[in-house]
Amino acid sequence: MNNLVVLPLLLPLITGVITILFFRKVRMQRIVSVMGTLLTAAASTVLITQVASSGVQTLNMGGWAPPYGIVLVADMVSALLVVAASIIALACLLYAFRSINQEREEHHFYVFFHFLIAGVNGSFLTGDLFNLFVCFELMLISSYALIVLGGTERQLRETIKYVLINIVSSALFVASIGFLYSITGTLNMADLSNRIAEVGQSGVITLIAVLFLIVFSIKAGLFLFFWLSGSYAAPPAVVTALFAGLLTKVGLYAIVRTFTLIFYHDPDFFNALIGWMAGATMILGVIGAISYRDVNKILVYNVVAGVGFVAFGMAAASRQALEGLLFYMLHDMLIKTLLFLLGGALIAVAGTSKLENMGGLLHRYPLLGWMFFISALALAGIPPFSGFPGKLLLFEGGLQAGLYGLTGIAVLSSLLMLYSVLRIFIQAFWGEPPAGIVRRPYAVNGLLIPAGILFIFIIVMGLGAEGMFQLTSRAGDILLHPNLYIDAVLKE
Numbered sequence: 001m002n003n004l005v006v007l008p009l010l011l012p013l014i015t016g017v018i019t020i021l022f023f024r025k026v027r028m029q030r031i032v033s034v035m036g037t038l039l040t041a042a043a044s045t046v047l048i049t050q051v052a053s054s055g056v057q058t059l060n061m062g063g064w065a066p067p068y069g070i071v072l073v074a075d076m077v078s079a080l081l082v083v084a085a086s087i088i089a090l091a092c093l094l095y096a097f098r099s100i101n102q103e104r105e106e107h108h109f110y111v112f113f114h115f116l117i118a119g120v121n122g123s124f125l126t127g128d129l130f131n132l133f134v135c136f137e138l139m140l141i142s143s144y145a146l147i148v149l150g151g152t153e154r155q156l157r158e159t160i161k162y163v164l165i166n167i168v169s170s171a172l173f174v175a176s177i178g179f180l181y182s183i184t185g186t187l188n189m190a191d192l193s194n195r196i197a198e199v200g201q202s203g204v205i206t207l208i209a210v211l212f213l214i215v216f217s218i219k220a221g222l223f224l225f226f227w228l229s230g231s232y233a234a235p236p237a238v239v240t241a242l243f244a245g246l247l248t249k250v251g252l253y254a255i256v257r258t259f260t261l262i263f264y265h266d267p268d269f270f271n272a273l274i275g276w277m278a279g280a281t282m283i284l285g286v287i288g289a290i291s292y293r294d295v296n297k298i299l300v301y302n303v304v305a306g307v308g309f310v311a312f313g314m315a316a317a318s319r320q321a322l323e324g325l326l327f328y329m330l331h332d333m334l335i336k337t338l339l340f341l342l343g344g345a346l347i348a349v350a351g352t353s354k355l356e357n358m359g360g361l362l363h364r365y366p367l368l369g370w371m372f373f374i375s376a377l378a379l380a381g382i383p384p385f386s387g388f389p390g391k392l393l394l395f396e397g398g399l400q401a402g403l404y405g406l407t408g409i410a411v412l413s414s415l416l417m418l419y420s421v422l423r424i425f426i427q428a429f430w431g432e433p434p435a436g437i438v439r440r441p442y443a444v445n446g447l448l449i450p451a452g453i454l455f456i457f458i459i460v461m462g463l464g465a466e467g468m469f470q471l472t473s474r475a476g477d478i479l480l481h482p483n484l485y486i487d488a489v490l491k492e
Contacts, residue, residue: 245334
């Protein structure tokens with residue numbers, strides 16, 4: 001056992017509790033938040049080095065051996081995602097210092113921020129389905145507060161829809177867990193895998209698996225993304241960036257984990273189902289991205305399209321596709337967060353999110369403009385940036401699996417994603433400024449510094465793709481060979 005496994009979950013929880021004690025003392029909340037986030041990032045980094053050197057790390061909470069107790073599991077898949085989440089948390093926290101008003105800070109913004117990170121990390125690290133539900137709820141309750149914090153009419157309206165949809169999906173999640181437990185007598189993921197392998201994936205278990213797929217698809221925005229465009233566009237830019245980088249990825253992780261570890265006995269049916277959902281999500285996502293003339297809406301629909309790309313890797317399910325899925329998922333977490341942070345800075349300097357009211361910003365804000373341009377290239381998978389290696393593996397995996405139509409949709413979607421984001425660059429930075437609009441100078445560098453953290457990682461991931469491949473290849477082994485995970489968790 002390794003006690004370090006619990007730290008990426010425990011440290012944000014402790015940090016959130018401590019910030020409550022400094023109610024209305026914003027400076028102290030900031031100091032505590034930075035220290036807690038840095039400690040979480042350090043613990044995540046140490047954890048992934050131990051996973052890389054010693055294999056899967058586990059922690060049996062309370063000393064109860066699985067499958068009877070709560071177990072936390074850090075394999076290469078979850079460790080990579082926890083590290084990415086820590087990087088995103090640090091960048092968003094520093095961005096919040098310059099973009100969130102004092103009223104939001106005084107009303108527990110940092111408390112809910114850290115609780116959300118705890119829920120995200122807990123979802124990645126838990127080894128049983130019930131605690132996956134608990135961590136989901138911790139994450140979602142925090143997201144409810146972050147969306148509504150500020151109390152504008154739009155936020156309140158979108159919060160009601162967001163809460164109602166997630167209440168329904170959470171109720172379905174609990175029901176699915178209850179059905180599965182009544183049949184198998186366990187909720188430990190490793191033990192579930194063994195028991196389903198012994199009795200076979202019957203029609204009832206297949207039905208339960210479909211219920212889980214519906215639940216996780218709602219939370220990930222996979223095909224069932226009707227709630228996402230409004231909810232993600234309502235809160236401030238830093239909150240939207242946090243959601244885009246983390247919330248949908250937790251749902252995607254849950255799909256990847258459960259359908260490679262537990263419900264992998266009927267791959268033809270589920271891979272085909274996920275493939276259809278992936279294709280529809282990519283198509284509808286890019287249609288939305290090229291249809292709108294609003295910066296927030298364009299970026300939100302690019303989040304939807306990115307979800308489809310990850311699901312495309314699940315549909316192909318080959319080694320190359322799964323490795324590409326993990327590489328692309330890490331890239332997507334960082335690039336979507338970065339684009340929303342840069343988009344927030346763009347809206348701040350332009351005073352509007354409407355493209356028709358922007359123009360001529362490049363000569364006044366060249367660093368912002370060129371960072372946005374390079375980020376757009378990375379989003380589309382243009383080499384040598386981080387989007388290229390993952391997409392290349394996904395395309396190769398799709399072709400090897402014979403998914404020619406779905407691969408074609410993915411290639412076309414990449415081009416349309418590039419077009420949608422470059423249109424922002426062209427109209428906002430190259431276009432002529434609207435007549436009669438006078439803009440006040442805006443000190444944007446304070447927003448670009450935290451965005452620069454993610455920008456550097458986007459470049460490093462692309463240039464250092466060979467080193468990343470070594471990590472994603474080991475993560476791919478876990479997904480392809482469930483026994484590696486099972487043996488580590490249920491070892492004597």
